[in-house]
Amino acid sequence: MGFLRMIKVNVFTMAYNAQQTIGRTIESVLNQTFGNLEYYILDNGSEDQTWNTILKYSGKDKRIVPLNVSKNDPTNGWAIFRVIINCTNADYVVWCDADDAYALDFLEHMVRFSEENRLDIAVSGYDKINGNTGEIEKHKVLENNMIIYGSIFKDEFIKYRGFISFLWGKLYSSSFLKAADYVRQPGNARTCNDTIWVLNMFRKAERVGIYGKAMYQYYQYQDSFSHRNIEAGLSSYRDLWAATKEYLEFYGPISKLNEDFLYAIHLSLVKEATENIFIGKMDTEKKLRLLKEVFSDPVWEDTLKREADEMFLNLAARKEFICDIKDKILSLTEIGKYSAERLCLFSYLNI
Structure with a gap:
């Protein structure tokens, strides 16, 4: 892996009542072919065995930094994430949801891709998986990797828009995030918060890359937030439409x-x-x-x-x-x- 041995990555997961899935997530991180990582796992006030599961894994692997809070609040994750960014000596930061998983060579490929192309953000393809049946419902990939800079941000928007929707599956340069002065995600419950935050980061980035292969496994369940909070979802899609329009206007006439x-x-x-x-x-x-x-x-x-x-x-x-x-x-x-x-x-x- 050569020069990759000099690179360090911080991985962050926030979990709430994830005892059924957190083990899969943790193992997908710890078993990466790229090993120079520090893994922060926040138990966000779970009422099940999530915290005990985290402690079990952290006792076996010192790369895990276990964190917990007593009261569940979505803003807890962003507060911790900000501290990690501001204090880290790692080169990159990446997020993995507590019910998802990385391909085992995710970090190796994404770090190499980012280093070779001087990227602020490296984005991977993904598989959307029905968590109840295990069926792959969407295989989001590109035939060739894509580098986005300058006018490509607006000219090829249709081609890369489908990779923006989520916080996960993206390797962020730590120096870029610090310089970008990113804002904390809103505390109100909206299903589009991740997408709006990523749009803001894309707008501040000079170079973004889409790694065409599906390297992230995104599991969605029937009791997911969007299915349980329908009214929040209604305001979300309007906010998302407005935010996307604003994003495109940033680069000139649409x-x-x-x-x-x-x-x-x-x-x-x-x-x-x-x-x-x-x-x-x-x-x-x-x-x-x-x-x-x-x-x-x-x-x-x-x-x-x-x-x-x-x-x-x-x-x-x-x-x-x-x-x-x-x-x-x-x-x-x-x-x-x-x-x-x-x-x-x-x-x-x-x-």
């Missing part, structure tokens, strides 16, 4: 193609939000109220009218999506009692 892509992203987020509403455990009245919140949004009206490039298949299939929403509304329990609400929704859907 091209027609990127603007089309923005609306395609918005429609994808609307589809996810409405699906969560329909499958959510709530009564019909609440479902109708949340659906109205989605479809009364002015951005939805613009999305509905948008004459977009045919390459954006979901925009081209808007009529099918609207018909599907109509059928699902009509099949809601006791929908006949809510004729006014139903007609109001249909007007937003332009039916």
Whole structure:
């Protein structure tokens, strides 16, 4: 591995009630082919055996620095993360969620990729895995590695946007993070916080690289935050659309193609939000109220009218999506009692 032996990496994991998955995460870090690492694991006020599991592993491997707090709070992780960044002597910092895992050569490839290309941020491809079935639902890769700098940030946005969504799977240069004066993630519960933070870091970076192979295993479960906190998700997708628009405007006027892509992203987020509403455990009245919140949004009206490039298949299939929403509304329990609400929704859907 040559010069890589001189490089040090800090890994950070924040865990809450993760006794079923934290072992897999820890082992994927400790068994890396790149060994010069220090692993900070924060138990964020768990009520199960997460802390005992962390202590068991830390007793066997001194590279682990176990940390815990008594009260669960999402801001705890960011407070600790800031301390690590400000005090670290490591060259790179990387995050791994407590229910995910690295490919065993993740760090070796990502550090080499970053060093050889002088990157502020190195991003890997990933597999999105259904945590309940083990099925790979998305294999996000590129045929060739990609280096982003200068005008490429706006010109190739469509190509790399799908790799931005998450905090994990990214190797951050410690010196870059310190110089970037990054802000702490907001404490309010929003499913888009990670993406907005990463967008801000991309905007401050001079060089970003996408390592095309899937080196990170992202597990998603039915009881994940986005499925349990539907109302938080509704505000999130609007915030994310606005943040993405602001990101593109930072590089100058938004091209027609990127603007089309923005609306395609918005429609994808609307589809996810409405699906969560329909499958959510709530009564019909609440479902109708949340659906109205989605479809009364002015951005939805613009999305509905948008004459977009045919390459954006979901925009081209808007009529099918609207018909599907109509059928699902009509099949809601006791929908006949809510004729006014139903007609109001249909007007937003332009039916």
